[in-house]
Amino acid sequence: MRTKFKAWTIPYLEEHQEYSLTDEELSSLDDFYLEIGSGKGDFIIQMSEKFPDRLFLGVEKNVTCAGITLKKIVEKEPQNVKFLFKDGAEVVRFIKDHSINKIYLNFSDPWPKKRHSKRRLTSVNFLEEYKRILKPNGNLVFKTDDIDLFTFSLEMFAEAGFKVISSTYDYDGSDNDDAITEYQIKAVNKGVSIKRVVLGL
């Protein structure tokens, strides 16, 4: 479901740069946790509260979602969150090699048409970048309600050489290193099972 455009988010994102990073700052960032496609920010905010010693970077390319997330961040004033209103592809290329502990992909857009498959956040171009920026003992954590995207992604992970640490087609939300998201709540309410995989290098 498309998020209804909210015009206030455009000036809001311009006015609140305090949680943003320049490309230079991004390229010197180390030892952090990344979420691409943060939506309305519930995951990153809950995780920053649960793990105050971790630095989280959220990335979202939709202006309305990004504005909503940033407003939540500005109101809560977490000390351990950075946020970029950008396309994930534009962000990852500036990230230093082996600087990330975990990359979280939550309910990524499925892009069901084959001609759009390169836009999937689990497509080969992204996976090669994730391998470069993850620490050797880092993890990629992917959850979705979309069985076709999950099947495609498992194939891509295997091809790219990721190792499955745990995988389930019926995730109950019980991993402590996790937080519930807006799309997860929607899926649960519809009775759709959550698929989740944790990967290492």
Ligand SMILES: C[S@@+](CC[C@H](N)C(=O)[O-])C[C@H]1O[C@@H](n2cnc3c(N)ncnc32)[C@H](O)[C@@H]1O
């Ligand atoms: C289906 S929503 C899920 C939102 C949230 N993670 C959740 O679980 O509720 C996917 C989000 O990822 C964002 N997104 C998709 N591709 C992206 C990309 N390349 N870079 C940044 N954000 C992206 C979309 O704009 C959208 O807000």
